[in-house]
Amino acid sequence: MRPRAREIVARGGVLVIAHRGASADAPENTLRAFRLGLEAGADLVELDTRHSADDVPMVFHDKDLGRTTDAVSVWGKGKLRFEERTQAELERLDAGSWFDPRYAAGTIHIPTLAQALDVIQPEGTTLIERKTGDAATLLTLLEERGAVERVVVQAFDWPFLAACRARSPKLVLAALGSRALPPARLEEAVAAGASVMGWNHKHVNAALVRRVHERGLKLWVYTVNDDRRALELVALGVDGLITDRPAGIRQALQRATK
Ligand code: G3P
Ligand code: CA
Numbered sequence: 375m376r377p378r379a380r381e382i383v384a385r386g387g388v389l390v391i392a393h394r395g396a397s398a399d400a401p402e403n404t405l406r407a408f409r410l411g412l413e414a415g416a417d418l419v420e421l422d423t424r425h426s427a428d429d430v431p432m433v434f435h436d437k438d439l440g441r442t443t444d445a446v447s448v449w450g451k452g453k454l455r456f457e458e459r460t461q462a463e464l465e466r467l468d469a470g471s472w473f474d475p476r477y478a479a480g481t482i483h484i485p486t487l488a489q490a491l492d493v494i495q496p497e498g499t500t501l502i503e504r505k506t507g508d509a510a511t512l513l514t515l516l517e518e519r520g521a522v523e524r525v526v527v528q529a530f531d532w533p534f535l536a537a538c539r540a541r542s543p544k545l546v547l548a549a550l551g552s553r554a555l556p557p558a559r560l561e562e563a564v565a566a567g568a569s570v571m572g573w574n575h576k577h578v579n580a581a582l583v584r585r586v587h588e589r590g591l592k593l594w595v596y597t598v599n600d601d602r603r604a605l606e607l608v609a610l611g612v613d614g615l616i617t618d619r620p621a622g623i624r625q626a627l628q629r630a631t632k
Pocket of ligand 2 (some may be wrong): 420421422503
């Protein structure tokens with residue numbers, strides 16, 4: 375049985391987290407990218423979830439469909455809002471060709487959250503970033519799969535984290551943010567139930583790391599794709615690196631400790 379999420383979070387050393395899967399090597403937020411993230415040995419595999427028009431939790435980053443699908447050629451430029459499309463409509467889109475022609479049209483699709491969990495959870499741990507959707511729907515899906523204690527849920531929307539915490543005392547929560555982190559803001563994250571802060575690496579410095587650790591939380595940073603910057607952040611004391619290049623960043627960490 376794989377360890378619980380809280381045990382993974384509590385591990386010493388630096389966690390390597392595959393951002394939208396191994397998204398430097400495969401189309402982001404697709405089953406292909408998640409499998410590559412697992413093959414890279416990522417400690418967690420991050421994804422973004424938002425609800426379709428018929429309220430199905432799907433896996434997709436942007437509000438609009440234009441950047442990472444063929445929606446413009448299917449529906450035209452004016453009809454790209456993710457939330458206005460049903461699961462069936464979204465599943466018909468090609469979510470791979472934009473990334474590389476070798477992902478032939480029609481072979482890579484937008485997954486549901488359930489499909490993504492089916493791929494990631496048997497071998498790994500999912501870091502679910504909620505973009506849209508309610509806490510009750512997410513918790514019900516996790517409860518049905520026995521996954522409440524085996525994933526981490528993160529969001530920029532901290533009242534959403536508080537709603538998750540109200541529903542489940544065992545779910546591990548990460549509070550996302552960028553820019554400065556004054557003490558009062560850190561207390562808001564603690565009050566919402568977070569045990570991890572997920573911060574934009576550009577705004578991370580020694581004082582921020584110290585403040586988070588003194589409050590008893592872990593600090594993960596996004597999105598770190600440069601080896602040298604990763605090592606700087608490790609020297610500052612961060613606990614996790616969220617990266618599009620999990621294999622490369624892990625190699626850089628291993629080289630540095632030899
Ligand atoms: O894991 C944190 C990071 O994913 C937040 O930013 O825009 O990539 O979802 P974004
Ligand atoms: Ca994300």
